[in-house]
Amino acid sequence: MSRAPAVTEEDNRLLLIIRSTVEEMLRALSDRDRAEWLTTHQAANLLQxxxxxxxxxxxxxxxxxxxxxxxxxxxxxxxRRADVLDAVARLRVPGRATRT
Structure with a gap:
């Protein structure tokens, strides 16, 4: 049986670079999804x-x-759709408990 080659410091450094690049790309993708632009009419429709x-x-x-x-x-x-949805969350008024 052959042994797997030893992992070098250079290999670890490259893995860190690849990992950070992929994480950066994923963050950019999720930011792009949240940055969907709405017109005034679309935002108003979302707010009803x-x-x-x-x-x-x-x-x-x-x-x-x-x-x-x-x-x-x-x-x-x-x-931004995310800003409109954040505003909806901020404007939420908690319900009151009813008296019995």
């Missing part, structure tokens, strides 16, 4: 509100919807 309400909150800076980050790309406004 009127697009005008979202536009008004964005332009006046008033109300809880105004805290949703947005991006201006030329004249277009875009929201």
């Amino acid at each position: 509100i009127c697009p005008t309400s979202l536009e008004k909150a964005r332009s006046t800076g008033v109300g809880p919807l105004a805290t949703i980050p947005h991006h201006k790309i030329g004249r277009s406004v875009r929201y």
